[in-house]
Amino acid sequence: xxxxxxxxxxxxxxxxxxxxxxxxxxxxxxxxxxxxxxxxxxxxxxxxxxxxxxxxxxxxxxxxxxxxxxxxxxxxxxxxxxxxxxxxxxxxxxxxxxxxxxxxxxxxxxxxxxxxxxxxxxxxxxxxxxxxxxxxxxxxxxxxxxxxxxxxxxxxxxxxxxxxxxxxxxxxxxxxxxxxxxxxxxxxxxxxxxxxxxxxxxxxxxxxxxxxxxxxxxxxxxxxxxxxxxx
Numbered sequence: 001x002x003x004x005x006x007x008x009x010x011x012x013x014x015x016x017x018x019x020x021x022x023x024x025x026x027x028x029x030x031x032x033x034x035x036x037x038x039x040x041x042x043x044x045x046x047x048x049x050x051x052x053x054x055x056x057x058x059x060x061x062x063x064x065x066x067x068x069x070x071x072x073x074x075x076x077x078x079x080x081x082x083x084x085x086x087x088x089x090x091x092x093x094x095x096x097x098x099x100x101x102x103x104x105x106x107x108x109x110x111x112x113x114x115x116x117x118x119x120x121x122x123x124x125x126x127x128x129x130x131x132x133x134x135x136x137x138x139x140x141x142x143x144x145x146x147x148x149x150x151x152x153x154x155x156x157x158x159x160x161x162x163x164x165x166x167x168x169x170x171x172x173x174x175x176x177x178x179x180x181x182x183x184x185x186x187x188x189x190x191x192x193x194x195x196x197x198x199x200x201x202x203x204x205x206x207x208x209x210x211x212x213x214x215x216x217x218x219x220x221x222x223x224x225x226x227x228x229x230x231x
Contacts, residue, residue: 001117005193007127009158009185013051019204019230024121033085037065041092041125044069078109089122095138131156143169145178155182162187174215181214203227
C-alpha cells in the first residue's frame with residue numbers, strides 16, 4: 001500500500017465546490033470509501049462536525065466522526081480508527097490536538113494507519129500535525145513554532161496567503177534556526193505526499209500555490225511550486 005498524506009492549507013469543508021474533498025476520496029480507489037473525521041483541534045465543535053457531514057454526504061462514501069471528549073465505553077480506539085479508508089483531521093488548536101492525541105495514543109494509531117495505506121488528510125491543524133514542525137497560532141502569545149508528529153521530514157506553514165503574519169514568522173523562524181526547510185501552502189492548496197516525498201500539489205482555485213522554503217548559507221529561498229488546478 002502507498003503511504004498517503006494530503007495536507008490542505010485551509011478553507012476545507014466550506015464553500016460549495018467540494019473539489020479538494022472529492023480529490024481526497026478518489027485516492028482511496030474505492031466506490032464508497034469510509035471516512036473518519038477527527039475534530040479534536042476544534043474541541044469537537046458540534047457545528048464543525050455538522051459541516052463535515054454536510055460536505056461528505058454529497059459523495060458516495062460512509063462518513064463518521066470520532067470525539068475524544070465523548071468516546072463510547074468499551075470502544076477499541078485502534079481497531080476503530082484502522083477500520084476506515086480515509087481519515088480527515090479538522091482545523092483548530094494544533095497544540096491541544098497533539099496533547100490529547102498523545103494522551104489517548106491516537107498519534108501512534110495514526111502512524112499505523114499511514115503505514116497501512118489509509119489515506120490521511122486534513123486542513124490547517126490537520127495539515128501541520130503530520131510534519132516535523134510548523135507555524136501555529138495555538139499559543140496566546142501569537143504565531144510560534146510547534147514540534148509536531150514528524151511523519152513528514154519537513155516543516156509546514158498553512159494559511160500562507162490568507163493570514164498576513166504567517167509568511168514573515170515562518171521566514172524569521174527559519175533564519176533563526178528554530179525551524180527547518182519546509183513547504184508552505186496557500187489556503188485552497190493540497191500537498192499530496194506519497195511516503196515522505198511530495199508527489200503533487202493541487203488546488204481548487206486559480207492562483208493558489210505551494211512554496212518550498214529553505215535557509216542555507218545565509219540565504220533565505222522561497223520557490224513557488226505551481227499547483228495543478230482541479231476541475
